[in-house]
């Protein structure tokens with residue numbers, strides 16, 4: 001199930017993303033007593049995380065993970081963990097053990113990736129080639145069509161495990177893999193800005209190179225939502241009727 005919504009501006013986009021995220025979190029808790037959510041990084045979601053922090057939710061039932069992380073210390077200005085803690089997690093009464101940051105303190109990023117994979121398998125009680133099912137995975141999209149840290153024409157796009165080492169030019173990243181994202185119950189892209197328009201056109205094109213526009217690879221078994229602001233999604237308006 002894929003739904004595309006174009007909102008009038010960034011504040012409306014964030015409000016809609018908040019509404020959808022809260023609904024999915026509440027539903028997960030009602031159905032299974034717990035919600036597992038993986039966060040995207042970058043700049044777009046910061047106001048969304050600030051808005052979530054203002055909600056009254058059963059924080060003890062919510063477990064927060066990251067869909068990708070820059071390979072920097074947790075107090076580095078580029079850290080996705082730092083951004084989410086400052087915008088949201090430090091502002092609510094969520095137990096420390098409910099926050100599951102990606103480790104970035106190993107000399108070898110591949111070791112960190114393996115450790116996070118083991119952490120996920122232990123938390124979700126999965127093993128071997130089973131994939132954990134996240135309730136919600138929030139994603140952004142870069143102007144090159146990347147998502148998480150799945151960059152065009154990188155090895156991470158072919159990874160078949162849970163967690164891979166991504167690369168933005170020479171900069172290592174730790175990222176969810178395509179299959180892990182695609183096993184989620186609900187994936188929500190939140191994309192804003194005219195600089196994303198060209199890549200969106202390619203991602204939504206009937207045929208384009210998936211490895212050139214990695215967001216095309218995100219085809220979850222569960223729900224797929226694309227929430228766009230006008231400046232990013234206006235040219236898609238014609239074809240943004242909800243698709244079955």
Ligand SMILES: O=C(O)[C@H](O)[C@@H](O)[C@H](O)[C@H](O)COP(=O)(O)O
Pocket residue numbers: 040041042043044045068069070080139140141142146147148149
């Ligand atoms: O670590 C990251 O940077 C993100 O996870 C990345 O995938 C981000 O979502 C896109 O690059 C969009 O970033 P903006 O929201 O800043 O445009």
